[in-house]
Every structure is written in structure tokens, then in C-alpha cells.
Amino acid sequence: MKFRFSSLLVGLVLAVVQLALAQTSALRLPRTIEAGSKFSIQSSGSGKGILYIVGPGQVLRRNIQLGETTFFAPGDLPNAGHYLAVLVKESSTDTGAFDITAASQPATLSFLAKPSRLPVDLHDGISGVVYIFDTFHNLVLQPTQVSFQLSGVAGAGQIQTVTSHDGIAWTKMNSGAKEGAAQFIARTGNVSGIRMIQQVPGDPCSLRINARLSSQPSSGQRLKLETDPVRDCSGNAVPDGTIVTFTESYNGGESTVDVPVKQGVARTEMPAYNGARISVATGVVMGNEIRWGKE
Amino acid sequence: MITGRLLAVGIAVTTVALIAIGTLWPAPSAIAMAGSGANLLHPSSTPQAAVENLAHEIGQQAWETAYSSLANKNEFSQDDFKRDLTGSYSSLRTYAALNNFDLRPLHATADEAQIQLKLHWSTVVGMFVDTRELHVVRTGDRWEVAWPIVKEPRVPPQVIAVNYLRWDVIYRGPEDDWGTQDVEAPHVRIVDMHPVERSDGVILLGELLNEDVVPAFVSVKATLLAKNGAVIASEGSFDKICHTLLPKQVTPFLIAFHNIELSQVDSVHMEPSSSLIAASADPVIEIEDQKLNPAPGASLTGKLVNQSGQVVNVAHVLGTFYDNAGQLLWVSDQYVDRALLPETPVSFAISIPPDIARKVSTERAVATTYSSDRFQ
Numbered sequence: 225m226k227f228r229f230s231s232l233l234v235g236l237v238l239a240v241v242q243l244a245l246a247q248t249s250a251l252r253l254p255r256t257i258e259a260g261s262k263f264s265i266q267s268s269g270s271g272k273g274i275l276y277i278v279g280p281g282q283v284l285r286r287n288i289q290l291g292e293t294t295f296f297a298p299g300d301l302p303n304a305g306h307y308l309a310v311l312v313k314e315s316s317t318d319t320g321a322f323d324i325t326a327a328s329q330p331a332t333l334s335f336l337a338k339p340s341r342l343p344v345d346l347h348d349g350i351s352g353v354v355y356i357f358d359t360f361h362n363l364v365l366q367p368t369q370v371s372f373q374l375s376g377v378a379g380a381g382q383i384q385t386v387t388s389h390d391g392i393a394w395t396k397m398n399s400g401a402k403e404g405a406a407q408f409i410a411r412t413g414n415v416s417g418i419r420m421i422q423q424v425p426g427d428p429c430s431l432r433i434n435a436r437l438s439s440q441p442s443s444g445q446r447l448k449l450e451t452d453p454v455r456d457c458s459g460n461a462v463p464d465g466t467i468v469t470f471t472e473s474y475n476g477g478e479s480t481v482d483v484p485v486k487q488g489v490a491r492t493e494m495p496a497y498n499g500a501r502i503s504v505a506t507g508v509v510m511g512n513e514i515r516w517g518k519e
Numbered sequence: 520m521i522t523g524r525l526l527a528v529g530i531a532v533t534t535v536a537l538i539a540i541g542t543l544w545p546a547p548s549a550i551a552m553a554g555s556g557a558n559l560l561h562p563s564s565t566p567q568a569a570v571e572n573l574a575h576e577i578g579q580q581a582w583e584t585a586y587s588s589l590a591n592k593n594e595f596s597q598d599d600f601k602r603d604l605t606g607s608y609s610s611l612r613t614y615a616a617l618n619n620f621d622l623r624p625l626h627a628t629a630d631e632a633q634i635q636l637k638l639h640w641s642t643v644v645g646m647f648v649d650t651r652e653l654h655v656v657r658t659g660d661r662w663e664v665a666w667p668i669v670k671e672p673r674v675p676p677q678v679i680a681v682n683y684l685r686w687d688v689i690y691r692g693p694e695d696d697w698g699t700q701d702v703e704a705p706h707v708r709i710v711d712m713h714p715v716e717r718s719d720g721v722i723l724l725g726e727l728l729n730e731d732v733v734p735a736f737v738s739v740k741a742t743l744l745a746k747n748g749a750v751i752a753s754e755g756s757f758d759k760i761c762h763t764l765l766p767k768q769v770t771p772f773l774i775a776f777h778n779i780e781l782s783q784v785d786s787v788h789m790e791p792s793s794s795l796i797a798a799s800a801d802p803v804i805e806i807e808d809q810k811l812n813p814a815p816g817a818s819l820t821g822k823l824v825n826q827s828g829q830v831v832n833v834a835h836v837l838g839t840f841y842d843n844a845g846q847l848l849w850v851s852d853q854y855v856d857r858a859l860l861p862e863t864p865v866s867f868a869i870s871i872p873p874d875i876a877r878k879v880s881t882e883r884a885v886a887t888t889y890s891s892d893r894f895q
Contacts, residue, residue: 340703341731424732428767463732465684465800467768471883479807480884481826484683484765484800492826495807507728507767508710 250318251311259324259360262298265309267291273313279324280305302360326362326391333357335410335417343426344403344458348396350374350421354410356391363391368412375407376400376423388412399423403460425460431511433470433504438493445496447472447516451504453488461488466506474500563588566632566655569662570622574636577604578617590656590663599668604649607671608858609832609891611647615640615856630657640856644758644833647856674860679828683800686734705735707793710769713847716781723774724847726839727791729764734798737764739791741774746785752776759852761837761887763798770885771839773850802827804834804886807864817876822864823855823886831859833889838869843880859888 252266265275269290277284277296280303288294290313301307304326311318334355342349352372356364370393375381384395393410400406400423408419431454438446449470454462468490472479474497483490494502496516504511563569569588576585586597606612618641625633631654638649654665691701712725721743729735739760743751754774761770802825809821819838825831834855840848853869871879 340701341733427730463766465686465734466732466766476810478809478882479805479821480809481803481805481807482765482768482885483803486683486800492803492805494805507730507769 250313251309251320253309253320253322256323256325257301258327259304259358259362260299260302260327262296262300264293264295266293267311267318269313271314273311276310276312277301277307278310279303279307302362304358304360304362326364326366327358327360328364328366329358330356330364330368330412330415331359332361333410333412333415333417335419337408337419337421340420341422341424342399344399344423344456344460345401345426346399349399350397350408351394352397352408352410352419353392353394354388354412354417356388356393356412364388365391368393370410370412372397373407373409373411374400374421375409376402376404401458425456425462426458427456427509428454428462428466428506428511429457429509430455431468431504431506431509433502433511433514435502435514435516437496446493447496447502449492449494449502449504451485451490451511454485454490454506462506464488466490468504468506470494470502470504472497472500472502563661563663566627566634566662567622567624569655569664570634570636570653573664573666574617574620574622574638577638578620588663589666590654590658591665591668595666595668595670599670600666602671603666603669606857607673608830608860610858611642611644611833611854611856612640615642615647617641618646625652631655632662642854642856644835644854647854649856671857672860672863674830674863679861681801681828683803683827685797685799685801687797688795702795705729705731705733705764705793705795707731707735707737707764707791709739709789709791711847712787712789714781714784714787715849720775720777721779721781721784722776723787724771724850725789726769726771726847727760727764728769729766729793732766734766734796735764735793736762736796737770737791737793738762739772739774739789741776741790742788743776743779743784744786744788745783748785751783752779758835759837759850761835761885763796763887764793765798765800768885771837771847771850771883802829802831802859802888802890804831804859804888806836806884806886809882809884811871811876811879811882814873814876817871817873817879819851819869819871819882819884820866821884822866823859824864825859825861828861829890829892830861831888832891834859834865834867835887835889836867836869837885837887838871839883839885840871840875840879841881841883842878845881848878849875 250268257263267290271290273288273290275286275288286294301324304324307322309320336353338351354370356368358364368388370388371385372395373381373383374397382397386393386395403423403425406421406423408421410417432452433449435447435449438448464485466485467482469482470492472494479494481492483492498517500516503513563572582601586600618639621637623635625635634653636651636653640647651667655662708728708730710726710728715722723741739756742753745751754776756772756774759773805824805826807822812818823834837852839850842848851869853867855865855867857865859865
């Protein structure tokens with residue numbers, strides 16, 4: 225058993241050595257070629273043969289005259305990877321291998337920016353990942369300088385330059401203090417990708433309400449309740465549609481209403497009870513409490 | 520062999536006998552469901568028989584027959600009578616079927632009687648009960664029911680300007696590059712979660728906050744894990760949650776695991792999920808006159824007031840109950856069977872288990888709405 229395994233191993237080694245010898249004897253191959261570029265393969269001997277180039281997702285076949293140079297046009301081999309060249313002659317076969325590498329010049333970037341929407345003033349809240357590709361969508365594995373720039377709606381933007389590793393560059397950035405759409409740009413050479421990051425207000429700060437009697441003649445007295453302009457801790461107005469909950473407690477009873485903020489303010493009407501306590505909240509943030517009339 | 524034949528004959532005879540009994544003396548609920556139940560009605564020679572007959576006719580939606588049997592039909596039209604029971608606007612009542620009914624005599628003399636009629640209606644979201652106190656009067660040798668008509672208010676023709684926000688969403692297209700940004704799913708967070716053990720199993724109670732600035736369609740799934748990490752059961756909140764959450768809105772949720780004991784559970788894996796949806800901030804529903812009513816029959820009652828101009832066909836009220844330390848005790852809900860018309864209060868009553876009701880200190884109610892002419 226052991227003997228059989230050893231024999232197999234020796235056979236394989238011999239086959240590889242023979243392959244190397246064949247490459248040097250019959251085919252002169254370049255060691256590496258840039259993807260999409262033109263190249264040539266020199267063969268030796270005389271007579272006719274068929275040259276096969278086998279690589280990732282592609283096979284080329286050429287009828288060649290042995291001893292001559294076979295030329296390949298730009299774009300014939302666009303995919304990066306390890307390729308095998310097989311020369312089939314009348315009585316024997318020669319084999320060789322070479323690599324196609326991505327072009328060193330980046331042509332496109334795939335830019336993933338997350339999240340597309342986040343609250344203001346968040347440390348390391350934005351992540352940007354760039355995949356660098358050449359013209360033929362091969363990942364450019366050479367270390368490449370990539371600059372990330374976040375331009376907020378106000379103030380100086382943030383810039384970070386990082387070096388790609390195995391075709392990927394990434395960074396993290398803070399969201400700005402002002403709400404609005406920020407441009408997140410990744411750039412290498414003259415290639416860039418742009419993503420929009422919506423910076424939205426954070427949780428409301430110091431939510432306050434005031435109350436007055438409604439002037440509308442209706443059944444029973446009603447209170448007009450209105451918040452001060454609702455803003456977050458950085459002074460940004462919370463977006464319209466944010467739900468504000470008004471709660472009125474009176475004589476063992478309670479009324480609540482969920483009202484969306486409209487034009488920066490939440491307004492509603494509730495019954496006017498003497499001694500009623502009215503409070504306001506939004507999300508997990510409580511506002512002030514007021515007492516109407518006297519108990 | 521002979522025993523087997525005897526058994527077969529016995530089963531056949533019993534089946535025939537039961538069919539005959541069911542046909543000759545059907546149950547009231549069976550009559551209510553039967554299309555030809557009118558043939559099975561008793562003469563209205565007693566107050567109970569008159570009310571039973573009326574209930575049967577309501578169950579068969581024989582509005583003309585039911586209306587013609589009433590003692591006070593001069594007070595309202597047949598359409599009013601039908602609208603009282605099925606609703607003027609599309610609502611749960613419109614698509615409900617009478618499942619069964621109960622009678623309870625309250626008072627009787629030789630010429631009149633008071634009878635409480637409970638109509639149990641079944642709908643796609645469960646049962647609701649319509650309770651009416653009926654005055655029954657004797658007319659010759661017959662008894663007739665004076666129907667306590669409840670006229671739904673009509674909204675006068677008017678224009679109500681509504682300018683609340685509406686959110687529409689455009690998603691990434693199939694032709695976009697894989698690295699292209701898509702719209703971000705809303706960020707939601709469970710702000711409270713509390714398991715309780717009940718006689719029928721384990722209940723998970725909690726509250727979910729939409730902490731984003733866009734509307735979210737939310738649901739919560741929970742998985743109970745044993746000490747060895749094995750999954751005991753997995754359940755979702757189904758309709759015990761407000762599925763549409765506007766920015767900064769909080770919804771309670773309840774997830775029931777039947778026939779499981781809390782002692783079996785080592786940990787709970789919660790999976791809140793959210794997706795961005797088109798939604799509208801309208802209609803705004805005020806919940807007024809909320810009152811906690813103690814046991815027996817503990818409940819949270821109140822009135823829903825539609826502050827917008829749009830008719831709400833179905834409203835769902837969820838009550839969250841807390842103890843005096845602010846700890847979540849219970850979540851309960853009720854669907855309102857009538858449509859919510861603009862500025863027209865509609866009552867609701869959410870029942871609370873008696874043992875929970877004793878501990879309740881505060882509560883919070885939220886309403887979610889469904890309108891046939893809107894997507895929300």
C-alpha cells in the first residue's frame with residue numbers, strides 16, 4: 225500500500241518536471257500579462273499544431289504553424305487569472321502556464337456606503353468600502369491609494385486616504401452635526417464613486433408644550449395644545465411626520481392622541497378639564513408637563 | 520364477526536337518530552346559520568319567542584321580515600334598521616355573520632317585558648358582541664319587539680383639508696449595479712420585553728420603537744430556547760402589534776406560547792423586523808375618556824375620535840398596562856366594529872384579566888387604522 229502511494233507520488237513529480245521541460249522546449253510563454261493587452265507566444269519545431277489557451281471562463285483555439293510566433297490582439301484575454309497553454313502537435317503535446325493580472329490603472333469603483341440614512345453626530349457611524357476594478361472588471365490587487373471624502377451640508381468635510389489591500393479599501397467616518405444630504409465620495413486616480421448619505425435629526429431635545437383655550441365654538445371647552453418647535457440636541461428641526469404623544473389625565477380619566485409633527489410643530493385639541501395634567505412625549509423622550517386650571 | 524356487524528348497525532342507527540333530532544329540534548345557533556331557518560321559527564307567543572325569532576331573522580339577514588315584526592317600526596325605516604346592524608359605512612359589521620345569540624329576561628309583566636339580547640358576531644379578526652336591551656310588548660296574542668335603534672351619525676357634506684405627510688418609496692431597480700445604494704430599512708428597537716407565565720402558557724410582552732425618521736412596517740418574532748440551546752418554540756406577534764409605525768412611534772406587542780412553562784425556558788431570542796413602506800400620517804386618532812374599570816369585568820374603556828376627514832373602516836386599539844413601578848404587565852386589544860367617521864366618537868372596551876387588573880396602575884392606548892380607500 226505504502227509502496228503504491230510512493231510510486232504515485234514519484235509519477236506525479238516526474239509528470240510536473242516533464243511539463244516544465246515541455247514548456248521550456250516547445251512554448252515560450254510570458255510569465256505575466258496585463259488583462260486585455262496584446263501578447264504573443266513563440267513555439268518551436270516545424271509542422272502544424274493547435275494551440276489552446278484555457279483560463280477562467282474562457283478558452284481560445286488557434287491553428288498555428290510551429291516555429292512561428294502567434295499573436296493575440298488586445299482584449300483577447302480580458303479575465304485575470306491563471307491560464308494554461310496547450311500545444312497539440314501531430315505526435316505530442318506541450319503544455320505551459322502563465323498569469324493574467326488586472327490592469328494597474330483602476331477603471332471603475334464599486335462603492336458600498338452604509339447606512340444611507342443615519343442620525344447626526346454619530347461617531348464612526350458611516351462606513352465606506354471600495355472594490356477597485358480595471359476596465360475588464362478584474363479586481364486590482366495592487367495596493368492603491370483611495371481617498372474618502374464626506375462633504376456635509378455645513379462646515380469642513382472629512383477626508384481620509386487609505387491604501388487598498390487585495391483590491392479593497394475601507395474607512396469609517398462620523399456623521400456631521402447638521403442634518404441634510406451629505407456627499408460621500410471615494411476616489412482613486414481619476415475614478416470616483418459618489419453616494420448620498422442622509423443625515424437626519426436625532427432624538428428630540430427639551431420637548432415643550434403650551435396650552436390655550438380653543439376659540440372654536442364646539443361642544444364643550446377644548447384645549448389647543450401645541451409644542452414649541454421640536455428640535456434635536458444639535459438644533460436640527462425633527463422631520464415632519466414624527467409622532468408626538470399628548471396625554472391628558474383628569475379625575476381618574478385619561479385621553480391620548482398621537483399627532484405627527486407638521487411644519488416643525490405638533491398640534492392637537494383635547495377636552496379642557498379643570499386640574500388636568502397634560503404631558504408630551506415622543507419615542508422614549510419625555511417633555512414637560514403642564515396643569516390646566518385648578519383642581 | 521357478529522359483534523362487528525352489531526357495532527356497524529348500532530352506529531348507523533345512532534347517526535340517523537341524531538340527524539332526526541338535530542332536524543326536529545335544532546339549536547338556535549344552527550337555525551341562525553341555516554338558510555331556511557324561518558321555517559323553524561316558533562310563534563311569538565312569549566316575549567322570549569319573539570326575541571328569538573327576531574334574532575333568527577337577523578342571523579338570516581331577512582331584514583324585511585325582521586323589520587315587519589317590530590313593534591316600533593314607525594320610528595325608523597327598514598334601511599335604518601339594517602344600517603344599525605350592518606353599519607352605514609364599510610366596517611367589521613358589514614362583513615360579519617351572526618354566530619349565535621343569548622337571551623336574558625330582565626323583567627316581565629303581563630303586557631311587557633325587558634330582555635337582554637346578546638348577538639355574537641363572527642368576523643375575520645374574531646368575535647364581537649352586540650348587546651341590546653329589548654322592550655317587548657304584547658299585541659293581541661302576539662309579542663313584538665321594540666328595537667332600540669342606534670342611528671349612526673351622518674357626516675354633513677363638507678370639504679376637510681388634510682395636509683399631513685405621506686411617504687412614498689422608490690427602491691433600487693434590478694438593472695442597478697450591486698454596489699448601488701438601496702433605501703435603508705427603518706431602524707427599530709425593542710425598548711421593553713417581559714415574559715410572564717399564564718395558565719395557558721408563556722406570554723412575551725414588550726414595546727417596540729421606530730427610532731427612525733421614516734415609516735416602518737414592523738413585526739416581532741420570538742424563539743424560546745431551552746438550557747441546552749434547543750429551540751422550544753417560535754412564534755410571531757401576529758395582530759397583537761401595530762404593524763405600521765410612524766417615526767418615533769411606539770407599539771406594544773404580545774407573543775403567546777401555548778402549553779409551555781416558563782421554567783422550561785432558559786433564554787429568549789427576539790427578532791424585530793422592519794421594512795420601509797409607503798405610509799401616511801393621516802388619519803390622526805384621538806383616544807379620549809380612557810378609564811380603567813376595576814374587576815369584575817375589568818376593562819379599559821374610551822372613545823376613538825377620528826380627527827381627520829377620512830372615514831376609517833376598521834380601527835384596532837391596543838392597550839398597554841403597567842404597574843406602579845412602570846413595569847409592563849399586560850397587552851390587550853380590541854377591534855372596533857363600527858367605522859370611524861370624522862370627529863365622531865366611537866366607544867371601545869378592552870378587557871383585562873382580573874388578576875392583572877388588580878396590579879394595573881397606568882395604561883397607554885394606541886390605535887391603528889385601516890381604510891378601504893387608502894393603503895394604510
